[in-house]
Each structure stands twice: as C-alpha cells, then as structure tokens.
Amino acid sequence: TQLLEQSPQFLSIQEGENLTVYCNSSSVFSSLQWYRQEPGEGPVLLVTVVTGGEVKKLKRLTFQFGDARKDSSLHITAAQPGDTGLYLCAGEDNTDKLIFGTGTRLQVFP
C-alpha cells in the first residue's frame, strides 16, 4: 500500500509567520494535489502539480513537486487567520485514484 506522510501533523502559529508543510512518500506519483478542508466541509482542491521539480504559486502559497515525483511541499508566506484549516496532499496513482496524506492541521492566531 502506498503511503503519504505529512509533517508536521499540527502547526500553531501567529499571523505573519511563514510555514512549510511536507508530504513524503517512497512511491512515484503521476501528479500531486493539495487540498484544504475547513471544519464541517469537504476538502477543496488548491493546486495540482504534474512535472518533477514543478513550482506553482497561488498568492501567498507556493507548491513544489519533488524532482523524483515522490514528495511535495507547501510554503505559506505571511500566514493569515483565513489560512486556518486542514491541509491534505494526495498523490495520483497509475489508476487515477488518489492516495491521501495524513493531513496537517494549521491554526493561525491573529
């Protein structure tokens, strides 16, 4: 069974700080997706990265796919309370199903 490990599991920071979330696996994925989930809602897609080494930016969020397509990172610059939520990475396997990571719960205090 493919596994995706996310770290850290919990992150509690002050508004304005920077943070990085990591998503690691021993398996190669055809693409890697990042989702954010808010309380009482289902996950919502933030970004999909496809090519090894690819970097995508979404305002203050920067996503990177590892060169070997086994790992990814999410960096948030100047975090805001609105960034609070559960961040999930998900690797797409060779049958186009998603393998989800264990999740990182982020709390940003004003």
Place this chain on the structure above:
Amino acid sequence: DVKVTQSSRYLVKRTGEKVFLECVQDMDHENMFWYRQDPGLGLRLIYFSYDVKMKEKGDIPEGYSVSREKKERFSLILESASTNQTSMYLCASKWGGYQETQYFGPGTRLLVL
C-alpha cells in the same frame, strides 16, 4: 459550480443497524468515491465506481457495500453497523482521466452506539 450533496450531515445509529449514506452529484461525472476520514489517518478509500452499476473495492471495503444504479447517485451501505465504523464519511466525484479534480461533498458524521 459542481455540487456534491450528501443526504445527512449527522447520523446516530445503533450497533447492528443497516445504514444508508446517499451521495448525489450534478455534473455528470463518471467517477464517484466514498472515503472515511479519521484523525491522523487522512482519507481512506472505501469503494469507488467508474460508471453506472460498476463498483471497485478501495483500501478498506470490509463491512461496507455500495450501489450505483444511476450515474448521479452513489450509495454507501453499512450492512450491520459497528462502533468502529464511527467516522466522517466523504463522497467525491470527478471526470474520468488523470489530473482531474475530485469534488467533495460536505461529509456525514456517523456515530454508532
């Protein structure tokens, strides 16, 4: 906008009861999925379906079954609920093919007493 709806947001059932969780999507998506979400474990795939009347086991199908009689509707069935099936259940749908976005419903929080 894609909309995925789930029949209940909260359910309380007793051990041994048969439980039906319904999911409906309005985008004519071919693929539909049922996950359960538990703290520290992320989302785990229970069953999925690539087309009407088709179903495939995911990673944790034991104790569950599914039904897809119409393209827009995918039902998850707990034949005899047990306390270890207390969880958040999420339904998702997407177009067939790679790198397509999965759209999730709001989830059903099930408590089995």
